[in-house]
Amino acid sequence: MAKNVIVGQSGGPTAVINSSLAGVYKTAKDLGADKVYGMRHGIQGFLEKNIVDMDEKIKTDLDLELLKRTPSAFLGSCRFKLPEASDNKELYDKIFNILREYDICAFFYIGGNDSMDTIKKLSDYAKEINSNIRFMGVPKTIDNDLAVTDHTPGFGSAAKYIASATKELIRDGLVYDFKQVTIIEIMGRNAGWLTGAAALAKCEDCEGVDLLYLPELPFDMDDFMDRIGKLIEDKGNVVVAVSEGIKTKDDKYVFELGEHTEFVDSFGHKQLSGTARFLADAVAAKYGVKTRPVELSTLQRCAGHLTSRVDITEAYQVGGSAVKAAFEGETGKMIILKRVSSDPYICTTDIYDVHEIANVEKKVPLEWIINDGTYVSEQLVNYIRPLIQAELTPVMIMGQPRHIVVDLV
């Protein structure tokens, strides 16, 4: 049996998802893989045999290094949930026929909750049909909402970007001698890890944000307005960080309280955005102060110009570990990160049954949310801090980050 492997990327991109791809590629080659195939746009492209030979894309060490430092999914991504095998056996047969056609012994999927569901279903089906193709999950998501693993690659860099951008926005707000309220809107539909990262802006040279609202607890508009009123009186420059996904206690998104039209994207997900704008308008209307809504927007997940070296290294490691485990016979597992110690930070990888991980959402523990839901505890800060440490500077060419060229068809 040829030692060919295939790898795909799925779900939202991150700044370090290609570092995991590099880890899969490099380790597979080192361990004697003949071909390392990449599927374009995840399982969706795979079904159309949109498959590339990674050797044609990565010819030199420089290519590999550029790939590591290039944000967003090099192979493209998809959001595609496999149906149950019992509901669509043809689809599964098609998948396994393609795998046989390419003589694949191991299948790697870099992604989050939905992607682990794909690994679960494919490895279960392989067992059912007595296929010995191995299916391994490689964790990835800026949202940090995967179960079992201490944290997810992608989160550290997003957290570093958020913490640093928040510091800079606070600094910018100090400039004028008048009262001003800045509302920073941060990604994270259901889990507040990323919004919590804004708490790291507080350090010796920065007083940090004044209020932090995570989606784990209902948002109380009246209480918020009262607190803002007091803060405006006490100090000039008020800065608040809110998750895009905060909801009132009757389960309505805060941005839905406004007049703003509602958008539903092509996956049927409501586009969450406008929370900062809505809150800023409300504050301006009530208190007559200058307000600034700031959406950190897509940049928080794709800012390859400010990545965490810890994160990009771990992303590489989980890719490599997945290959090693598959070649040792593992299947239906995801690589997890196990924190041995926070200070000094020591973290290893392990493997874990993907059935316990797929479709589970890990949220910020409620005991880490303090001050009546308006701030986060030191535990959360201490949990995140090691993950944003050190930098891996992009390869800078002509004053801009250089990325590996996408010439995939």
Add this chain to the structure above:
Amino acid sequence: MAKNVIVGQSGGPTAVINSSLAGVYKTAKDLGADKVYGMRHGIQGFLEKNIVDMDEKIKTDLDLELLKRTPSAFLGSCRFKLPEASDNKELYDKIFNILREYDICAFFYIGGNDSMDTIKKLSDYAKEINSNIRFMGVPKTIDNDLAVTDHTPGFGSAAKYIASATKELIRDGLVYDFKQVTIIEIMGRNAGWLTGAAALAKCEDCEGVDLLYLPELPFDMDDFMDRIGKLIEDKGNVVVAVSEGIKTKDDKYVFELGEHTEFVDSFGHKQLSGTARFLADAVAAKYGVKTRPVELSTLQRCAGHLTSRVDITEAYQVGGSAVKAAFEGETGKMIILKRVSSDPYICTTDIYDVHEIANVEKKVPLEWIINDGTYVSEQLVNYIRPLIQAELTPVMIMGQPRHIVVDLV
């Protein structure tokens, strides 16, 4: 006469305005200044004698280096337009009394158009009353709209941030296999220099933005929608950069075309924002594709984590040159940057009569705007490119950029 000097910062902050402050401080000390005073919040704080001794803030070379690499105005800023001396002689007398009280021989003001107006008026008044106090302007603005000088410190770093962020956003948009339109909104009320910088995203590894709209020309909504329609047909991932200040031919801001409430800030300036959102909504409604409005927002002026080394060095130089010129007897002048050559890039400083600079707005030459107002020429790209070269990494502590502490009262 004691050799005391005073320096202030005014107008919108930039990522390198403190490098100019560092240049003024260092050169003044080197050239034998006794005291270097800083005025808090520009001339407005000065009038309240909110004045600090910079020696108390800068004690070591590390302090000076941290100051250089700290974004936003360390001394605070203001937007305060001096009345004419003939309209308010008392105010001018008050200013000169304070200057005498602190035994000031030279006054430096780091800022843009309005700040140069302050230098003009104060130097004229000094002449009128036979004062030999010198008044020198130090150029600063991300908008690059100051006359005579080749470019302004602050612009290069903002341009670098915009070009790099745009590259990353384009990359992020390539990930999915469906049609999508991203609209990036960029600062620049009347001048399109910053929006033009988005054109630099185009390079070997990036196809660049598809359309660019500057405020120098009227925006035609119907033509825009037609072009977008064609682009959506031709390619999957469309990216457009627009200035926040684009207007229709009947002089209405584009964002005013929407339902969005209009905001007027505390200076009576309309808050320009919502252009990208308005256009994205219009595209989504007409073509039924996913759209992403992205406001680069305040970060484009305060992202100290991604500055241009050329820019931060020139910002330092113009600060130093202003001191040198004042100590040589110059007054009523601004330091300008003179480009000797673009490739290789060589640039020197010179001094120029502030009367020719104050209140003049330099816009992008219309012949540099091409394709019926939807793109910019290579001349503009070649003009900007040298200004974004090389980096000056922030001092990174605990995974985040470290700034000099603001403990000014």
